[in-house]
Amino acid sequence: MSNIGNQQVLDAMRQSFDADVLSASEPYGLLTIEVNPSRIIEVLEFLNKHQELQLNFLTDLCAVHYPDDAGREIAVVYHLHSMVHNIRVRLKAYLPIDKPEIASATAIYSAANWMERETYDFYGVKFLNHPDLRRILNMDSMDYFPLRKEYALEDETRNDKDDRFFGR
């Protein structure tokens, strides 16, 4: 196990992707890089195949909804881990809510299949070229994306609760 720091990862990214690395920060010591969503596949591939970094494991893939961030409401988040060097990187790609489309990572990580289905299920992110993009946890008949903040968390059909006492 070698001692690869956040700076080394960031330098490697900047060197190869320059303008597509939009910003970087280290909240709680975890290197977080915002990348251009149109280059996400190249970035994942680069980190996966990189001789020194070997970020070869997709820990998690999910999304966040920032309703007040106009034009970049949906953030797709990738957590990468190097099993060899025990280093972690978080990638974020922001998408507009009226066209939440990004390339599927299934070409690189098979594990992305179900994670992307889950992200589609809850946030409506369309992963282009995904082999089987349909809901995975919610009912197929559900007609909205429940974790988007424009929808109420509560079940709208419930009728035994008095709104005055339940903070609706």
Place this chain on the structure above:
Amino acid sequence: MVNIGEKPEGLEGQGFFATSLDKVIGLARANSLWPLPFATSCCGIEFMATMGSNYDLARFGSERLSFSPRQADLLMVMGTIAKKMGPVLKQVYDQMAEPKWVLSVGACASSGGIFDTYSVLQGIDRIIPVDVYVPGCPPRPEQIIEGVMKIQELAKNESLRRRHSEEYKRMLESYNLT
């Protein structure tokens, strides 16, 4: 002497006892209910205590749990039912033979409980008819036993014609069951 069931009203003499068929069948049904436990969460744990030796549901004639809906008389739904599980529960109910009863145990099965959220069914009575509701989160075994005893009362006093009545058929139709 062990008293298994109360003797129904009837005419009695030396060597014979006469009563109505309804009452005899009701007596037999009420004291040999075969429950099908549909346990999904903490209410299911309370049910396990209910079946255990301390509380012992077997004392009420429900010794034999049926894990096949085809042989069960009583569907005991215990725990949160997610909307995605709704069709499964409905199918289990559909597979049970008449006469059948449903006991909804706990706040979640009865109303969704604290899970007032998009993924949880807000009470099983939205998809299948329920005979007795047991409140509690979770209810204690005594309460579950009381619920079963209420079902026994229903079984004991049910008319043999009830399940052929127009009213009953309309009720099933309102749930899209036939």
